[in-house]
Amino acid sequence: MNDQHRIDRIEVTPFAIPLTTTVKFATGSLSAAEHLLVTVHTESGVTGTAEAIPRPMIYGETTVSIAFAIENLIAPALTGMSIFDTAQFEHRLRHLAGNVAAQSSVEIAIFDAIGNALGVSSHSLLGGFAPDVRCTAILGSGSPEVVIGEADELKETLGITSLKVKVGLDLAADIELVTRVREHAPDALIYVDANHGFSAAEAVRFVRATEGMLDWIEEPCAADEVLGRASVVAASTVPILGDESCITTREVVNEVLGARSTMIGLKLQRTGITQSQRIREFCTALGVPILVASQGDSGIGTRVSASFAAAQGSTATQPAELAYFLHLENDLLAHPPLIENGRLAVGDEPGFGITIDADKLTHYRTDGK
Amino acid sequence: MNDQHRIDRIEVTPFAIPLTTTVKFATGSLSAAEHLLVTVHTESGVTGTAEAIPRPMIYGETTVSIAFAIENLIAPALTGMSIFDTAQFEHRLRHLAGNVAAQSSVEIAIFDAIGNALGVSSHSLLGGFAPDVRCTAILGSGSPEVVIGEADELKETLGITSLKVKVGLDLAADIELVTRVREHAPDALIYVDANHGFSAAEAVRFVRATEGMLDWIEEPCAADEVLGRASVVAASTVPILGDESCITTREVVNEVLGARSTMIGLKLQRTGITQSQRIREFCTALGVPILVASQGDSGIGTRVSASFAAAQGSTATQPAELAYFLHLENDLLAHPPLIENGRLAVGDEPGFGITIDADKLTHYRTDGK
Numbered sequence: 071m072n073d074q075h076r077i078d079r080i081e082v083t084p085f086a087i088p089l090t091t092t093v094k095f096a097t098g099s100l101s102a103a104e105h106l107l108v109t110v111h112t113e114s115g116v117t118g119t120a121e122a123i124p125r126p127m128i129y130g131e132t133t134v135s136i137a138f139a140i141e142n143l144i145a146p147a148l149t150g151m152s153i154f155d156t157a158q159f160e161h162r163l164r165h166l167a168g169n170v171a172a173q174s175s176v177e178i179a180i181f182d183a184i185g186n187a188l189g190v191s192s193h194s195l196l197g198g199f200a201p202d203v204r205c206t207a208i209l210g211s212g213s214p215e216v217v218i219g220e221a222d223e224l225k226e227t228l229g230i231t232s233l234k235v236k237v238g239l240d241l242a243a244d245i246e247l248v249t250r251v252r253e254h255a256p257d258a259l260i261y262v263d264a265n266h267g268f269s270a271a272e273a274v275r276f277v278r279a280t281e282g283m284l285d286w287i288e289e290p291c292a293a294d295e296v297l298g299r300a301s302v303v304a305a306s307t308v309p310i311l312g313d314e315s316c317i318t319t320r321e322v323v324n325e326v327l328g329a330r331s332t333m334i335g336l337k338l339q340r341t342g343i344t345q346s347q348r349i350r351e352f353c354t355a356l357g358v359p360i361l362v363a364s365q366g367d368s369g370i371g372t373r374v375s376a377s378f379a380a381a382q383g384s385t386a387t388q389p390a391e392l393a394y395f396l397h398l399e400n401d402l403l404a405h406p407p408l409i410e411n412g413r414l415a416v417g418d419e420p421g422f423g424i425t426i427d428a429d430k431l432t433h434y435r436t437d438g439k
Numbered sequence: 440m441n442d443q444h445r446i447d448r449i450e451v452t453p454f455a456i457p458l459t460t461t462v463k464f465a466t467g468s469l470s471a472a473e474h475l476l477v478t479v480h481t482e483s484g485v486t487g488t489a490e491a492i493p494r495p496m497i498y499g500e501t502t503v504s505i506a507f508a509i510e511n512l513i514a515p516a517l518t519g520m521s522i523f524d525t526a527q528f529e530h531r532l533r534h535l536a537g538n539v540a541a542q543s544s545v546e547i548a549i550f551d552a553i554g555n556a557l558g559v560s561s562h563s564l565l566g567g568f569a570p571d572v573r574c575t576a577i578l579g580s581g582s583p584e585v586v587i588g589e590a591d592e593l594k595e596t597l598g599i600t601s602l603k604v605k606v607g608l609d610l611a612a613d614i615e616l617v618t619r620v621r622e623h624a625p626d627a628l629i630y631v632d633a634n635h636g637f638s639a640a641e642a643v644r645f646v647r648a649t650e651g652m653l654d655w656i657e658e659p660c661a662a663d664e665v666l667g668r669a670s671v672v673a674a675s676t677v678p679i680l681g682d683e684s685c686i687t688t689r690e691v692v693n694e695v696l697g698a699r700s701t702m703i704g705l706k707l708q709r710t711g712i713t714q715s716q717r718i719r720e721f722c723t724a725l726g727v728p729i730l731v732a733s734q735g736d737s738g739i740g741t742r743v744s745a746s747f748a749a750a751q752g753s754t755a756t757q758p759a760e761l762a763y764f765l766h767l768e769n770d771l772l773a774h775p776p777l778i779e780n781g782r783l784a785v786g787d788e789p790g791f792g793i794t795i796d797a798d799k800l801t802h803y804r805t806d807g808k
Contacts, residue, residue, distance in 0.1 A: 152563070152567065154559065154563035154564070154567045155563065155566070155567035155568065156566050156567065157565075157566030157567060157568035157750060157751045157752055157755075158567065158568055160752070161568070161752050188557050188559065190523065190557065194521070194523035194524065195523070195564070196526075197524070197525050197526030198521065198523050198524035198525065198526060198527065199524065199526035199527055199530070319723075319724045320724075322724070323724050323725060327696070347716075347720060348720040348723060348724050349724070351716065351717040351720035351721060351724075352720060352721050352724040352725075354688075354717060355688045355689075355691070355692050355717050355718070355720075355721040356692060381526060382526045383526055383529070383530050386526075
């Protein structure tokens with residue numbers, strides 16, 4: 071049956087969905103989700119869908135570079151490949167550097183197509199460990215009152231009790247913020263993300279001052295500060311989560327074996343399926359905790375991330391960052407994800423459960439078609 | 440559709456197929472393949488099949504212990520589980536120690552059932568990298584003339600040019616044997632397996648004396664000789680393959696990170712599918728070569744091992760030990776595997792391609808039914 075499902079062409083459609091509030095990062099801010107819809111078509115007529123998310127400040131990719139790479143570098147390499155021969159994906163693209171979002175989106179769309187061809191959920195095909203996964207919300211920046219207010223609303227409306235607090239700009243204010251949030255929510259799961267904002271010396275002071283308050287600490291200081299980062303790990307009583315310092319498998323291996331990250335954040339939008347599985351199994355082999363993190367996914371990527379996270383015990387038993395799509399004013403999905411009691415159910419629709427609403431696509435696509 | 444395919448019961452049938460020649464090991468000899476046929480039945484009527492291979496001298500299991508463990512410990516834990524929820528397998532059996540062949544056979548049968556339920560080959564579902572895999576034959580012991588004669592016959596009749604030579608009993612004779620075999624077959628891939636037969640000091644002498652002759656060296660000395668083993672790795676210009684010292688994921692991690700094994704042999708019959716995938720991805724993450732080795736599989740296990748090996752690039756590009764079934768006078772399969780031009784094709788039958796011949800089963804089963 072493989073012969074029926076050879077890749078015929080890959081379609082790329084840019085779209086932009088406004089955010090209901092401007093989202094601020096250490097490296098900039100976003101007022102819309104300007105992503106690309108990626109659809110793999112097979113000769114049998116089966117399709118698979120994913121989104122590609124440009125992050126020029128992190129991976130160097132833009133909407134233009136992603137579309138060009140998929141159409142001119144990736145599609146020619148994959149045309150004629152059976153969607154089932156997933157292990158061929160890396161091999162056929164072994165000479166293409168970077169382009170992580172472009173490559174990942176196509177690989178995810180291929181795995182979606184497999185589920186669609188078989189009428190089975192990708193979640194089941196990837197392991198089917200748990201029917202749902204606990205969601206973490208990433209809180210916006212602001213005064214302790216504003217942050218606590220947002221946390222209260224998330225708990226009240228969606229049952230979310232796993233919170234990620236952004237820090238790394240002002241050591242004293244950050245310690246105060248964490249102290250206040252923890253006092254207000256003694257039972258919540260709380261971690262912080264400094265996005266490399268502290269020096270190693272500041273980070274050591276931060277982990278000492280917040281001892282007993284946090285569940286883990288993400289990217290306290292730059293991984294380039296190699297010995298300093300190790301000193302933060304040594305000073306901390308909770309895991310130090312590696313995210314932007316641990317993108318590729320090789321980075322994960324080096325940071326974990328060097329004891330500079332003791333927990334790993336995985337993003338499907340940058341490492342796709344095969345490499346994400348490799349990183350997950352590497353961490354599992356070493357007993358290093360691992361969670362599925364957010365690349366600012368719309369509902370499309372959220373379904374993929376949730377399915378992948380829930381599929382294996384190592385990620386299903388950690389909270390996953392699945393609430394970003396709530397910032398979007400709408401979604402391309404006919405049925406956007408629902409967070410209930412703080413959890414997101416993966417369902418058992420075929421593939422990753424991605425059904426695009428044609429009217430929404432017409433409204434939000436930016437290619438004038 | 441998962442609900443249709445819940446595990447209903449697991450059937451265990453012992454069988455014994457005589458070997459055409461007695462196979463000698465360092466720890467004993469075998470004159471028959473006394474294995475167990477394991478069949479997972481789902482509520483939908485779909486089945487999955489595997490074999491379990493007792494190796495009391497290696498894993499402590501017997502035909503009796505395997506049958507009892509499957510029927511009384513494993514089946515009750517898995518009954519009602521969807522075959523698709525493969526990540527639940529380890530979780531549900533997390534309190535069961537050892538019993539590696541019992542657990543692996545059931546997990547393999549579950550993956551076979553998934554392929555049968557979907558009408559797709561397990562090889563495709565596991566990655567589908569290559570349509571076939573190069574076969575290694577494990578040569579019997581004897582004088583250089585006898586060993587060379589067997590190698591010649593394997594090349595002539597089956598095109599096999601990847602050879603594993605058993606050493607570890609007599610250092611001088613082994614060096615002479617390797618020298619003669621390499622002289623006779625300068626283009627073959629040749630490795631040796633000492634099965635821990637040398638001391639570390641002897642092993643260092645062996646690797647020096649055979650420098651330039653071998654592609655890698657398996658288990659030169661006991662892994663318990665921890666520093667000695669590391670000294671063998673340091674002395675060798677080719678990889679030191681870990682097999683019986685690297686069974687569990689934890690052993691692989693420790694031996695690889697301790698640089699006491701620089702290549703890994705994987706046996707599906709002891710680590711099943713999920714743990715084998717974890718070990719394979721761990722090694723791939725570190726760039727450590729890995730091959731699929733033999734547990735003395737009949738045609739049934741051979742199909743499983745070949746499908747798994749060919750499914751991902753890391754194992755598909757190494758030879759796999761798939762020729763043991765040639766020692767059996769017959770097989771339970773309706774269509775036993777064929778080695779042609781030194782390679783075994785995985786085909787695209789559903790599951791692992793295991794179709795049992797009812798007449799053969801009646802003839803070789805040992806439970807009097």
